[in-house]
Amino acid sequence: MTLLHFKEWKFLVDPEKTSAEYSKIKISGTESCNCNNCKNYVAFRDHVFPKSIIELFSNLGIDYRKEVEITYWEKLENGFHYIGGWFHFKGKILEGKKCNEPLPYGNGSILSLKEIQKNFSIGFDEGKAMTLFEDQNDLIQLEFSTHIPWVIDKKLESEH
DSSP states (O other): OEEEEETTEEEEEOHHHHHHHHHHOOSOTTTTOOSHHHHHHHHHGGGTSOHHHHHHHHHHTOOTTOOSEEEEEEEOTTSOEEEEEEEEEEEEEEESOOSEEEOSSSSOEEEOOEEEETTEEEEEEEOOTTOOOSOOSSEEEEEEEEEEOOOSSSOOGGGO
């Protein structure tokens, strides 16, 4: 296990185990989907993440081409598309705010991410939602949100 600092977070991580889990994944959750929203993300994926996040992924053992899933939220007035997604890695959060904040009433939570640069935010919490990992112990869920252009020649799913 390795101690890793990123912004206000401190983690104990196992990049070797994380990398080994990613090497077993043949296709990302997003690539296994046939919707145009996911196809657009996959077509633009190599341009989604800031350099600091690609470096973080490398230090964590994450393969950024093997996201669990993406969520399409909305088309923005500027023409970009607001999406989010998540990955998993092996470790423990030692310090820093968790991104899923419980609602003050009833069940549920709200996603609270930290802006890393304009139109890109990130957060962390313990979790294994829809994980592609075989070994589901000690997982941290890395959540992100961003704005991306529409780059494929197919229609947005909500515009059928």
